[in-house]
Amino acid sequence: MxxxxxxxxxxxxxxxxxxxxxxxxxxxxxxxxxxxxxxxxxxxxxxxxxxxxxxxxxxxxGDWKTKVSYFVMGFGSCARGQWGRGILFFVFQTLFNFYMFNPNASQSGLYYLGKLSTLGTIETHKEGRRTVYGDNSFFILLYGVLTIFFIIAFIYTWYTNIQQNKISEQILKSGHKLKSTKDDLQSLMDEQFHKTLLALPVLGVTVFTILPIIFMILVAFTNFDMTHQPPGKLFTWVGWSNFHELLASDTASHGNTFRQVLLWTLIWAFFATFLNYFLGMLVAIMINKKGIKLKKMWRTILVMTIAIPQFVSLLYVSKMFAADGLINTYLMKWGWISAPIPFWTQPGWARFTIILINVWIGIPYLMLIATGILMNIPADLYESARIDGASAFQMYQKITLPYMLFVTGPYLLTSFTGNINNFNVIFLLSGGKPQSMELTGNAGYTDLLITWLYKMTVNDTNYKLAAVMGILVFLVLAIINLVAYNLIPSVKNEEDFQ
Amino acid sequence: MNTKNEIPEVDIVVDEKAGVIREIKPEKLASKKANERRSNTIIYVILVLMSIIWLAPFVFLVFQSFRSYALEGGGMVDYLLPKTWSLDNYRWLFNPENSNFLRWYGNTFIIALFCSVIQTMMILSVSYTLSRLRFKGRKFIMNTVLVLGLFPGFLTMITLYFLLKQLGLTQTGAIPGLILIYCASSGMGYYISKGFFDTLPKSLDESARIDGATRFQVFLKIIMPLTKPIVIYTILMAFMAPWGDYVFASYVAFGSEPNYNVAVGLYRWVNVADYQGYFTRFCAGGVLVAVPITILFMCLQKYYVEGVTGGAVKG
Structure with a gap:
């Protein structure tokens, strides 16, 4: 074609x-x-x-200084007068050695590494009246991962140390001078400034995000749950059986429930994203219309739902919709209904109510974004459209909507992702209820994957399934993001916007 | 598909001899004005209705917080306006013998204060680095953050809990513990302020560099003075977030009541404790939390709007 x-x-x-x-x-x-x-x-x-x-x-x-550096890190640097670097290398090596070969055997890196393949073999037991603590699978796994991190970091540092020696030798041979410690420090404020700025954030993310995520991915392949809780009990590797338990359709598994929850999660994310998007845009257009007065006041009123902490507003609203809440009691008083509307007790109603209340939360946010963008649309586009005789709806369809969609493409994607993980709204409004016998694993009809994951972690301490669920949420999001990334032009190129 | 054959309805009369004359027919103008007025009226009606819906829950919340506890109880009732107005609930909250509410409030305030300082520093350094410095591994860091962001946050909750426990920062140490986990990974939320840094012209840095400024000096003396809006936005967000966090706070402080934050304490009043007796107290507590935050937010609304719209457009 x-x-x-x-x-x-x-x-x-x-x-x-x-x-x-x-x-x-x-x-x-x-x-x-x-x-x-x-x-x-x-x-x-x-x-x-x-x-x-x-x-x-x-x-x-290499010369002898370099050769010694293979065993005592930083020796070469110190011997050539670069004290700052040399001492850092040496301190790192000492720390590493101390961690790996700690004389207190049950705290050393080697100990954890050795037990990693079994996650512990000695169970806590009683000898007479005394409880003898055995291996703690949790710490073996956690510190095992940490030890591997540490070893990789050590190898990398060791390699850098050797590279430095090699380069220093070459520089000295060619007759130039080496950088002093003072030069190094100055370069951290200049050429190497990114290292200074990123050191702390990268450390924080590594320890408090990457390490826990890797740990939990590994937990998905163990039997860490209620009946295998350290320090009393051991847990161990079980391969893919947790994935089977969550996804298979037989009676011992949660496959049917999982599919229902996943479907509802996607439906919810779709409505929460696009309903709010279009309604919010509509409200922004209405407020921005020429001749509407008190623009600022309308915006301020709507923005209240952003300002007030969600746990106050959502908890209160959820009580308003309760069977004995204000809405039901007033509707009954006025004689409009004879029995309370089952806002939170019937699956269909509960889902509908949640999406409705989310509109209340979401419109103001979208209204603000849309207002900012609408003001950026060149006014002469509308002018010429009006001269050509376009109606208000046509202008919306041909100018406003395409412009908005193009500009907010990336936002829609992040918003969809955010809604799949939108914990607060569901948790504070319905807590995932109503539940029924048809759904296994304590899931309710309004549970998202993320709230179900929370329940598994906190209520059931079923960590293995929670971990599997986390991985599946990741996969769902990764697929959505990859497809969107290829379809939305404005997501692709970062530098275009600069 | 639109065909351009029909003559558009425009307020222009074409006179062949004199060329195009822009003349608007009076009767058409009148009908247009009437149309305009009608649609404006409809919009006003919609906006008023919306305002009512948006404000109603908050007004109700305030009403119920002023209901007399002694005469009408603390539960949910089937009427809106209190029969007797009183400050019972507030008085009860402000007496430390009754509950830990004041402590919770103080805890949350401390957490919010620390977070707003530390998180802002973290986010600014990450976003500045990724936006304006070019170095090896920059793309790698950005992609890693992107991938990490796809994992649900609560997945790591137990691991974080045990990490904190090792450091002695759970239960009675919950407040420094929470500050630590809120701040440690906060650098990952760099998108919005990076978008802001991207908009500053690169020639600013370049000319300063030519004049011999180090990168640190450029950051401190050239860029920082221009970042007021995004700094305020970041501080505002970092300050507001801890007031609403229930999940991590309840998990880390589990069982140690004096170390709850307001969200955990009040949530437990409504959902775990006998909420019929605590409902009006929850309302009063909610008002006490919401009022200062709302005022703060309204004062800094301008910066919030800038941050949000900028962030949405740049992704």
């Missing part, structure tokens, strides 16, 4: 063609992705191989 043919098509036909092209290109995309992955792995190992060769070469050709 030529471009001209394409332009002649009507809108739905165009979309069909777009979709077909996307699907046709999909195997290519996936193939490319796989190729990149393979290339990455090959390059990674190639790099390691080169590094090893380099390390050996340096050892053979």
């Amino acid at each position: 030529t471009d001209l043919d394409y332009l002649k098509l009507s809108k739905p036909q165009k979309m069909l063609v777009d979709l077909r092209r996307f699907l046709a290109a999909l195997p290519g995309h996936i193939g490319n992705g796989l190729k990149n992955l393979v290339m990455f792995i090959v390059n990674f190992f190639k790099g390691i191989g080169l590094a090893i060769v380099d390390v050996i070469q340096t050892f053979i050709h």
